[in-house]
Amino acid sequence: MATKQFVTFRIDGDLFGMDVLRVREINRILDITPVPRAPVYVRGLVNLRGQTLTVFDLGIRLGLAPRPVTEESHNVVLKQQLVGLLVDSIGNMAQCDELDVERCPANACSIEAKFIDGVVKLEEELLIVLRSEKLLEYAGV
Numbered sequence: 001m002a003t004k005q006f007v008t009f010r011i012d013g014d015l016f017g018m019d020v021l022r023v024r025e026i027n028r029i030l031d032i033t034p035v036p037r038a039p040v041y042v043r044g045l046v047n048l049r050g051q052t053l054t055v056f057d058l059g060i061r062l063g064l065a066p067r068p069v070t071e072e073s074h075n076v077v078l079k080q081q082l083v084g085l086l087v088d089s090i091g092n093m094a095q096c097d098e099l100d101v102e103r104c105p106a107n108a109c110s111i112e113a114k115f116i117d118g119v120v121k122l123e124e125e126l127l128i129v130l131r132s133e134k135l136l137e138y139a140g141v
Contacts, residue, residue: 002097002098003095003096003097003098004019004095004096004097004098004100004101005019005020005021005093005094005095006018006019006020006093006094006095006096006120006127006129007019007020007023007026007076007090007093008090008091008092008093008094008127009074009076009087009088009089009090009091010087010088010089010091011058011059011062011064011067011087011088012059012064012065012067012088014128015091015122015125015126015127015128016058016087016127016128016129016130017094017120017127017128017129017130018076018129018130018132019129019132020093021079022078022079022080022132023076023077023078023079024077024078024079025077026074026075026076026077026090027048027074027075027077028073028074028075029069029073029074029075029086030046030047030048030075031046031047032044032045032046032055032069033045033046040060041056041057041060041061042054042055042056042057043055043056043057043086046075046084048077048082048084051082052082053075053077053082053083053084054082054083054084055075055083055084055085055086056083056084056085056086056135057086058076058085058086058087058135059086059087059088061085061115061135062111062112062115063111063112064111067088069086070088072088072089073086073087073088073089074086074087074089074090075087076090078132078136080132080133080136081136083136085135094120094122094127096120100120100121101117101118101119101120101129102118102119102120102121103118103119104116104118104119104128111128114131114134115130115131115134115135116128116129116130116131117129117130117131
């Protein structure tokens with residue numbers, strides 16, 4: 001049976017995860033330069049070791065209300081594209097069997113189903129597994 005590992009993070013109190021194989025790195029929020037006339041979910045651009053990185057506010061991208069950037073906020077940098085996802089805080093790594101990832105019931109959360117790969121029942125809460133490729137596809141990246 002295949003094992004899946006997820007980088008976990010919180011947005012607006014909910015626990016989300018993304019396949020660890022899709023994440024390049026996680027870092028603290030750097031100086032974000034706003035981009036005029038960009039979509040509302042684009043927080044701006046950062047210089048990451050000489051590369052320009054677009055930062056999406058993942059909460060807004062998922063349809064949640066805007067939240068302030070705090071000391072706990074982090075940037076989850078994806079491998080495939082130079083895109084960072086602004087999250088409220090970083091959690092621990094989560095690991096489960098591939099079969100433990102279940103389909104999310106349609107009425108279980110307020111996030112559009114196209115962004116959700118499934119859910120994993122952890123000991124104390126539900127982990128919502130995101131589809132990074134869909135987040136970027138619908139963003140025009």
